[in-house]
Amino acid sequence: MDPQMLFTTDFWYMAPSLSAVTVFIAGLINGKFNIVDGFWPQLVAWITGSVLSVAAWFFGLVTVGEPTWLAVVVLCVIVGLSSNGIYDIPTIKAFIDKLFGAKKE
Secondary structure (H helix, E strand, O other): OOHHHHHHHHHHHHHHHHHHHHHHHHHEEEEEEOOOOOOHHHEEEEEHHHHHHHHHHHHHOOOOOOHHHHHHHHHHHHHHHOOOOOHHHHHHHHHHHHOOOOOOO
C-alpha cells in the first residue's frame, strides 16, 4: 500500500489540532466527573479523540486518502496516541514513513 494514497497533507496538519482539542475536552470531562484513577482518563481521551476525528472527517474539516475507512481509523489511532502523550505527531509520521518506505518530503 502506498502511504501517499492514505495520508494526505491535510491529514498531517489536522492531526495535531485534533490532539490538542482532544486533550482539552477530555480534561474537561475528566475534571467534571472527577475521573482520575486507573485507565479511565485514557479511555475518555481515546473515545473523545475518535469522536472528534470522525466528526472532523464527516464535516469535511479533514480530507483523507483512500481507502477512506482505513484513513479515518488511522486518524483516530494517531489522535488517540498523541492525545494520551504516548507519541508526538512527528514521531508517528516518521514511523509510518519508515514502515511504508516513503520518501521524506
